[in-house]
Amino acid sequence: MRRQRDGKLSRRRYAAGSIALAGGLLLAALGSAGVAGASAAPHKQSPVLIGVSLSLSGDNAAYGQAFKQGYELWADYQNAHGGLLGHPIQLKILSDASSLTQLVTNYETLITLDHVQLILGPFSTLFTVPTEKVAHRFGYALIDGAGGGPEAFAAHYRDYFDVSVPVIGQLLPFAKWLATMPKKQRPTTVAYATSNDPFTQPMIPPAQKVMQKAGIRTVYYKVFPAEVTDYTPIADAVAASHAQVVVLGSVDASTVAAFMQAFEQTHYNPKAFIATSGPDSGSSFVSAVGASNTGGIMVPDQWFPSTDNALNHAMTKLYLKKFGGTLNGMNGEIGGTFSSGEVLAAAVKGSHSISNAKIISWLHGNHTIQTVQGPVKFNSVGQTFGGTYIFQWQHLKFVQILPKGAPGSVKTILYPKPVWGQGG
């Protein structure tokens, strides 16, 4: 009798535990979004299924979520403008949890099991390179907005297209600005600390070359692995170098925040501080470093929310309507993802087909495509060329500052950068 009762209790407990576990896992799935929702407007024709793998959890989650917003925004915009050849767009987004292995599995799943007709790219060069191989194997066009590291073009795949300008020269406007300063104003020393990521590391040598030529001496240069337990000793070493300029090869806001905190703790305030990625992540950057520390921080990029063109105005208006927030809170990757969609839509329209072979052929046809980031035209390896800009946080606004006099650049540059804690 007692055993039976215990058995019932035990089963009940197991059931309660199982329900709690299942409910929790459902919440977890919703949170980290193993499969993200589709986005479609009412159309009579059958939908075009477009597959993407994004890092919706893990190390790249902040950017993965921004990519998701960008693609969803584009799908909504395009569906409101007739979809693709009259077919509504349906996005199939899988989460790779920032794992390269899962990324490959996801694209293979999307192509072979889900039978998506088209694909769009993931976040960052590190993730683009393995995706290129999958796309090439199955003959899919891969259009991406954040895979501009040299490694992404090394294989010379004809089916890969990056809608953003290659990263290699992105620090040059910054380096040239310092190099052309009057000698009295020009800094004399610079420190470089960079992650060994294929997106950030290639940006450093061209900028270093320009600065060295102008007499700006390198007093510290360290490459660090992507996964570091404690950034403090590296940041302390940069501070100990007393460099007047710091160039940080970072991939996220978290790394930038770690260096900034260590600099502030050691009372080290460089005249100029630029990070390759992180300060362009909008509200994520502000919450990571604190509003009062943002002033003067620079980042290279191609697009920013206030970019002055009609397509961008339409997109940002849609963004604010769909996601709320502010323009300065927008992640810098949203422009690239939206542009990827625009390029895909232009190729479908231009080739009158959703056949990947025809899309690839059309994209190599020397056509110029207008996007929110500006005009795009591809060379034989899928690179596009155009302006690269330097942006700076000024009084909690994210503004374009370089090249000086370029359309969109403001006249004021915070140099030297405000003291930590006084630059909100």
Added chain:
Amino acid sequence: MLLGIIDGILTGGVYALMASGLTLIFGVMEVISVAQGIFVILGAYLSYSLEAHFGIDLFLGLFITIPALFIVGIAVEWAFLRRLKAQERIAMSILVTYAVFLIIEGVLNIVYGTNYFALHAWYVTQSVELFGVYLSYIYIFGFLLAAGLLAALYVVLYRTRFGASVRAAMQDRTAASLVGVDVRRVSTITFGIGTAVTAAGGMIYGATNSFNANSAEDLISRLLVIVVLGGLGSIGGALAAAVLMLVIEDVVAVVWSPDWATVIFFLALVAVLSIRPVGLFGRQAARAQ
């Protein structure tokens, strides 16, 4: 070099605090809680909410977050771990606590989003200069907090009746039951305590790093390495291993190259484990204390 050593010791103390709960839980329950990383981040988020929305100082907030995480720990043990059978406890505990990890990570992603957050207070950015080296207050306070809590844990384990029950359960659960120790109750409270200390670890982690829910994934691998090196079940081992790990990594990063920091540490780990497979202060040693 000196800076690397000081950074390593101060940061190591904080990691020891985060890992102490993990090792305590294993010692008593034979449960490997991979949810420990997400408990740390949960602690950081709770501190953030108290500071940002109610203006409660990070350290004062611990009077709320530590009991809160104690209750979370008790609830997790009651809901998921109590049911595990003895013969499969270690393996199944990894799966079950990983599920708990995913649940909490998912909920945090829904509530807070994926933006990075950081904890702010005057002592987070201020520092004091000693012999030409800047020591930040948050690392000093964090180390002192870690030392205080680890000492309190030691007192509870070795100077109280409950501690005697815990140590009895660590030595032999069956024998402890036979002499009248309520092993189930001891396990529940131990899991609660092991989870509660992550509130303090999480607060210091959130004050020294920006974080989001996904930061827990990096954290748990480091905590497991610390616990293995220190010896599963040994709190002193966790402290020694955490300080050793951070000192080696920080000194190598400064003196040689950050690229080699992790490699050298793992070489040291392999060397220690090949000589002492139970870790620096392995289980047998811990039980003999």
